[in-house]
Amino acid sequence: MPFGVRVMRKVSSTRAFARVAPHVVPAMDRAVHRLSRGKVLLSARMLPGVVLTARGAKSGLPRVTPLACMPEPAGTWLLVGSNFGRPGHPAWTGNLLAHPDAEISWRGESFAVSARMLTGEERAEAWRAALVFWPPYATYQARIEREIRLFRLTRTPPAA
Incomplete structure (x- = not known):
């Protein structure tokens, strides 16, 4: 595993990161995404990323x-x-619960998706995969009482 990823996993698990990141990371990502015409997300240098547009x-x-x-x-x-x-x-999770039809920008391409919150065994399986993918999610879950919501986005065919 690259050194930068190891460091980011450690840093992103801290409470200080949880206080600062929600204010800094999305703002930087929105600006860079807009300036690059949808081709770049800074945070995607560590983890894959999408830009979600939901009502x-x-x-x-x-x-x-x-x-x-x-x-x-x-x-x-x-x-x-x-x-x-x-x-x-x-x-954004409440937005998807109310309006599951959304749009994402993924690697410079935008398209419609449908979101579904996962429950039961399907959620448990996805959660296990998410922890392998990004272990700090376990730290996040351990420090809060709510169950972290998981959504699966599925591409929807273009409207005729």
Whole structure:
């Protein structure tokens, strides 16, 4: 494993990172993604990432959120609502629960997706895979009482 990844795993598990990262990382990602016309996410240098555009749960307005993701062999993506190990669910998870039809930008390409929150054994299996993929998720879960939400995004065919 590259040295940078080992360091980032250690740093991202700290409470200090959980306090600072939610304010810094998404803002930087949004700016770089916009400037690169959807081709670059800074955080994707450590973990694969998408830019999710989902309608707000209450407002119905488009909400743009850069997120780490776990690409799956079936051509789907797993999103982990860890919120950096902070107590509340991240807003984007509530948006997907209210409006599961969304859009992602993935490696410079944008397309429609449908999101589904995982439960039961399907969630347990995905959680095990997520912990192998990014072990700090276990630290995040250990410091909070809520169960971290997991979503699977599936590409939807373009509208005719």
